[in-house]
Amino acid sequence: MTTMTISTITNSHDPKNKKSLSHLWQEIEKKQQRNARYQAKLDDFYVYFKKRAEEDEQSVCFATETWITHLLSFIPRKTIKGAQRESLYVWIEEEISILESNPFNPVDSQPLRKAFMEATLAFDPDQFHADEEMHQEALQSIREELQNLVGDHIDISDEQVLAILNDPDYLDAWLAQTIAASDVDDENDDEYTTFNDDKHDNTDDGIFPPQSDIASTLYSDKQLTKLYRQLAKQLHPDRELDGEKKSEKIILMQQLSQAKKNKDPIALLLMAQQYLPDHEIALNDKMLKQLSITLKEKITTLNAEYNDLQCGVTFKSLLWQKFGKGNKQSREKELSQYCDALQRDAETLCQQCHSIRTVKQLQHHLRSRIENDDMMPFFIDMDPDMLFR
Numbered sequence: 001m002t003t004m005t006i007s008t009i010t011n012s013h014d015p016k017n018k019k020s021l022s023h024l025w026q027e028i029e030k031k032q033q034r035n036a037r038y039q040a041k042l043d044d045f046y047v048y049f050k051k052r053a054e055e056d057e058q059s060v061c062f063a064t065e066t067w068i069t070h071l072l073s074f075i076p077r078k079t080i081k082g083a084q085r086e087s088l089y090v091w092i093e094e095e096i097s098i099l100e101s102n103p104f105n106p107v108d109s110q111p112l113r114k115a116f117m118e119a120t121l122a123f124d125p126d127q128f129h130a131d132e133e134m135h136q137e138a139l140q141s142i143r144e145e146l147q148n149l150v151g152d153h154i155d156i157s158d159e160q161v162l163a164i165l166n167d168p169d170y171l172d173a174w175l176a177q178t179i180a181a182s183d184v185d186d187e188n189d190d191e192y193t194t195f196n197d198d199k200h201d202n203t204d205d206g207i208f209p210p211q212s213d214i215a216s217t218l219y220s221d222k223q224l225t226k227l228y229r230q231l232a233k234q235l236h237p238d239r240e241l242d243g244e245k246k247s248e249k250i251i252l253m254q255q256l257s258q259a260k261k262n263k264d265p266i267a268l269l270l271m272a273q274q275y276l277p278d279h280e281i282a283l284n285d286k287m288l289k290q291l292s293i294t295l296k297e298k299i300t301t302l303n304a305e306y307n308d309l310q311c312g313v314t315f316k317s318l319l320w321q322k323f324g325k326g327n328k329q330s331r332e333k334e335l336s337q338y339c340d341a342l343q344r345d346a347e348t349l350c351q352q353c354h355s356i357r358t359v360k361q362l363q364h365h366l367r368s369r370i371e372n373d374d375m376m377p378f379f380i381d382m383d384p385d386m387l388f389r
Contacts, residue, residue: 003280003281003282003283005277005278005279005280005281006227006269006272006273006276006277006278006279006281007273007277007278020292021288021291021292021295024292024295024296024299025295027295027299028266028270028295028298028299028302031299031302031303031306032302034306035302035305035306035309038306038309038310039309041320042309042316042317042319042320043316045316045319045320045323045324046315046316046319049319049323049335050104052335052339053104053335053338053339053342054104056339056342056343056346057102057104057105057342058104058105058106059342059343059346060102060342060345060346060349061099061102061104061105061106061107062106062107062346063345063346063347063349063350064095064098064099064107064349065099065107065112066349066350066353067095067349067350067352067353068092068095068096068099068112069112069115070352070353070356071088071091071092071095072092072112072115072116072119074088074359074362075088075116075119075120075123076119076122076123077359078123079359080359080362080363080366083370084363084366084367084370087366087369087370088362088366089120090369091366091369092116093116096109096112096113096116099112103315114171114175117142117146117171118171121142142161143156143161146161154178156174160174223281223282223283223287224265224268224269224281227268227269227272227276227279227281228256228259228260228268230272230276230279231256231268231271231272231275231276232253232256234275234276235249235252235253235256235275236249236253237249237250237253252271252275255267255271256268256271259271265291265294266294266295266298323335323338
């Protein structure tokens with residue numbers, strides 16, 4: 001059994017372990033710094049992109065809102081039938097989904113979805129047999145549209161769906177009740193929980209991968225349990241009177257809580273390296289071997305995180321993949337072209353609202369959509385990969 005301080009373990013000055021542990025700790029620190037630098041680059045470019053393109057992105061969103069409203073005005077027209085009516089409904093749904101997917105969207109899509117549902121249900125009440133014999137497929141279709149309307153999973157019975165069909169006022173009452181219940185759930189989720197040894201977690205579960213059995217076993221050792229308690233005592237925000245430092249300690253306690261929840265000994269030791277460098281831990285050969293294995297696992301995790309930053313599907317990663325290549329001049333040129341395309345797209349949407357005024361004009365485009373289900377909306381005349389639409 002070897003007794004070492006945290007700084008000794010993390011710097012691995014002990015001759016017996018210096019060769020292996022020292023290299024692994026250095027690799028972890030290097031890779032953490034590398035990941036932090038890359039994340040900072042993504043964050044900075046997002047700020048730059050937002051400054052350059054947000055206004056144009058929002059112009060497209062407002063134009064899309066006007067376009068959707070225009071398409072909704074055709075729903076009551078009974079001369080649009082069969083496949084063309086279905087195509088119109090699909091088109092409207094596509095446009096609303098595109099609007100909602102834009103990360104800079106300033107438009108509240110719920111009124112649009114509600115207007116879409118009400119117009120669809122009001123078009124021909126006889127198309128729905130509002131009784132117990134109503135086909136389950138039709139019920140499910142309406143249920144899915146209601147789910148899109150509230151933006152979350154819903155639990156609504158067939159009887160409630162039928163009531164909505166029979167009484168438009170019931171839809172308003174149901175929406176108000178559902179949204180109110182959702183707001184209560186959100187408040188409960190956000191409620192502040194006092195930090196203690198057994199209950200604290202204000203972070204996103206999905207960010208941190210689960211630890212291996214070896215890491216979990218190492219974390220559960222009484223030496224690290226004691227270390228956790230010492231860190232919790234040192235970092236507890238209730239013990240801090242300074243307001244600014246208190247805010248910092250709240251964040252640190254969240255990190256410590258996540259380390260405990262994930263049984264992550266490396267995260268714990270890294271925090272101890274900074275805040276309790278002189279804390280002593282007695283480690284036997286088995287624990288040292290477990291520590292070495294866990295350090296290697298941490299390196300693998302950091303490499304995977306770096307790969308996700310480079311090639312992942314988060315918004316910031318996709319932005320960099322699309323526009324971040326080349327030098328500053330080439331990036332500025334591509335962003336200028338993108339913003340010009342957004343402006344043209346917004347103008348075209350407005351022009352379409354003025355040019356498609358009759359059912360006959362709309363039917364021409366509906367026929368085109370039916371003939372080629374895979375075509376992009378006709379008003380987009382540039383590479384779709386360049387657009388968030």
